[in-house]
Amino acid sequence: MSELPMLLSDLQLLRQVIASSAVGTVITDALQDDHPIVYVNPAFERLTGYPAAEIVGHNCRFLQGHSHDQPGAREIRKAMQQQQSVTVTLRNYRKDGTLFYNELSLSPVRNAAGTVTHFVGFQNDVTAREEARHHEAQVHQQLISTLNRMTDGFVSLDRDLNFVYLNAAAAAISGQRPEDFIGQHLFTIFPELAESAVFQTVQRARETGTAQSAVSYLEPFGKWIEATAYPAEDGFSVFTRDVTEHHQDQEQLRMSEDRFSKVFQASPMPIIISRLSDERFIDVNEAFLDQVGYLREEVIGRTSQETGLQVDRVDRDRIASEVSEGSPVQSREVRLHTRSGEHHDMVLSLVLVELEGEPCVVTLARDITAEKVAQRILEESEQRYRRIATELQRTLDLSLDMIASFDAAGCFVTVSEACQQILGYAPEELLGRPYLDFVHSEDQDRTAQEEVSITAGHTTITFQNRYLHRSGTVVWMEWAAVLLPGDSLMYCVARDITERRAAEEDQAYLAAIVQASQDAILGVALDGTIRSWNTGAEQLYGYAAVEAVGQSMALIVPPEFHVEESEMLERVGAGEWLNPFESVRVAKNGRQVPVLVTASPIFDLAGRVIGVSKIAQDISERQSARNEIQHLNEHLQQQLRHVIGLREIDQAIASSSDLTTTLGLILDNVAQELGADAVTLLLLDPHTLSLEYAGTRGFTKPLQGSTVRVGNSLAGEVALSRKALTVPDLQHASISPAWHEVLTRERLMTYYGAPLLAKGKVLGVMEVLHQEPFDPSVTWLETFEMLTAQAAIAVDNAQLLRELDRKNLELRLAYDETIEGWARALDLRDRETEGHSRRVTEMTVQLCQQLGLSSEKLVDVRRGALLHDIGKMGIPDAVLLKPGKLTEEEWGLMKQHPDHAVRLLSLIRFLRPALDIPQYHHEKWDGSGYPVGLKGEAIPLTARAFAVVDVYDALTSDRPYRAAWTRERTLEHIRSGAGSHFDPEVVETFFQLLGG
Structure with a gap:
């Protein structure tokens, strides 16, 4: 029961909605035989003029008067029988007898069991819309009548290429009736058009959204047809013209298109x-x-x-x-x-x-948008018709051809916009004037005779004449004229053929130019038959035209180029324009002539390839020059590789102390630049007088017995003689069995060896071996000598660097021993701290390493830790060795020892980086230390680390005035000083180092 109030509320809401609706609403009882009305809303009463009391209980058909059999009524009866929804338009009559068009949306209402109990109908007055639709039909019929009077064909296709409309002229092209096409697909009737230029024109119009024209031979009609396609929102309009007699390329005719509008169907009430x-x-x-x-x-x-x-x-x-x-x-x-x-x-x-x-x-x-539009349509029907006529004329004006009509006096009645482009006159300048005023004086009589001919009964004529452009220039025109039966006007289409006639003249000039060209210009059929042969071809190949024309291209094409010639003909025959390519031809005297050939297709008027145009130019001199340039370029590239290789070796020698890497680079360059199959480099040990392999390239297995005595084997002979050695045939050389086995395994035949000499000393031997007989050029030998010298420099530099490193190491050891001696001297002076310097040095180095200092920096840390109290050498013994408490004055002297350390050590250059610990190890984290009073991270990290270690060692060591503290007490003291005396992070790292 709790839902009843809500249901009553919903029911009340629905009643209010229907009662306030502006759409007429009627409900009938479907359970009674005649479906009597049980309810109508106020809008229904206003729409029909009948009050509810007069019509409740009656069937709605009384509104139809005597038109009970109209299509909408039949649809309603069918829908009610099938218990379905339907929307129809009916001719109804109000109570006062006036006719109105009623759009009725009828739907069944079902109860919970699914039984239809009622039908509800929504009615709208669409009289204005229907009258507008009727007027549109009249305008449409007028436009169809106009199109049917046109001599050119007009076809309208929808987006799926189904025929929507075509006029009589278009149907006449195929010899069929217009009604045979409507609703049919274009390819269903004419499947051959799928590959035609006409269909391609429609496709281009669809893709570009602009009008497209083409001329094509249509096999189904046996005619040449010029088609112009215009895209529209709902499909395409195509104007066609029979141009069979002209066979002309690129004829375009922009015909008008008409867009048939569709009335927007109203939706149910929002x-x-x-x-x-x-x-x-x-x-x-x-x-x-x-x-x-x-x-x-x-x-x-x-x-x-x-x-x-x-x-x-x-x-x-x-x-x-x-x-x-x-x-x-x-x-x-x-x-x-x-x-x-x-x-x-x-x-x-x-x-x-x-x-x-x-x-x-x-x-x-x-x-009510449609109703307002309908009202405007009714008010502007005449204007719309005029606009349609204007649009049709505008469409005709899009044509590149001049379309005109003339009266019996030969004066312009209508003329399209193309006259502006063709003759330079605006249409209004021609209207009413005789056409003969614009015809060339020499063609006026002949043109007048053509007019007489057509008026005498010739239905259609085609002729050419000359017109005068506004600028005075001559314009050649081609005319197609027709006089319709019962019409006093003569309709004409004129095309500007000035360029075409000029092209024909140009063709004659071109033929003369071809004949005069010094290049060989040939016309060749697709089967390879020579069709034309100019003077240049006679001079290049030695054959006269009468000897060559009619012969196959095999006359001048060598057998090895027959496949190339066949492929070229096939590609050009497919319409491809070939880039210039080099080939060889045979002259009459048997001489082979290198030529540069250009091949392009020859098209007929239909756009089909019928042959090949070939231009051949003698490039004998050019080819010789190119070969010379190529040879010089290869030589230059080789020299450049040599220079780059030497530069890489120089860079390796200058920047790398790794002799193995440098020698590897040298061996790679030797193998590449000298074209060697195998390369070895041996270094001399002056103590054992033996040669050891420092590197090899090209051997399949490592060399066994890698030491060669000086004087033995080929490398030993080179080292002993200090001269280069050449062995053209290793099979006859005096070599050891082991080396002979290696040479046989590697199939090495020739040998070249050179000593590595530097500063008058033999440093080693470079060997180059080949698997084939080899006769070196002077350039090759110079390159070998250069690379050998580079190898000697690299070895000499490496030996010098090793010696220098050894001397530096000895010097550093001497420095460190001196510093340790100073530290021991300090410990001997202050016996209370004996061994202190050594201990704090080791622990400070470990702590700084834990803090992330580099190995190079740890060297300075070690030196600074050893010399941390070097400044005490400037403190008097009475103060330094005093057993009791120092006075304030004595303590002031003691605090000066960091400054003494700076003055002493800053004069020694290699100890300057180690000054941080001697100068700042008494500074404190809170800034209360000495000698400067630095605070926090302003104190160098090494000094902060040493301060912790120094205090730890001092407290855990015995002193005359106190015993050593325990490790635990000392660590607790250091932890308590973190943040005041010591850097907290350093203290934490120190504890990690000690494992606690």
């Missing part, structure tokens, strides 16, 4: 529910979404202003104010903006209701 308080949408029906184009989630929870539906705020606020007062708002006209930006004129009816305790507004909307 309904909106919104809150009164904030005007936000609570719910909308599908009809509303279809009307405005928004998704449901895009409007729910938003206002009409936020969605942009209703932008007139004054109108919106006025309606909201009236609704909030509680009175329904009936038939209020507003303008709504759809998502796509369109404007729709709507009639709104609003009523205030309460939903779930909250006041809401129910809005019913009816789109």
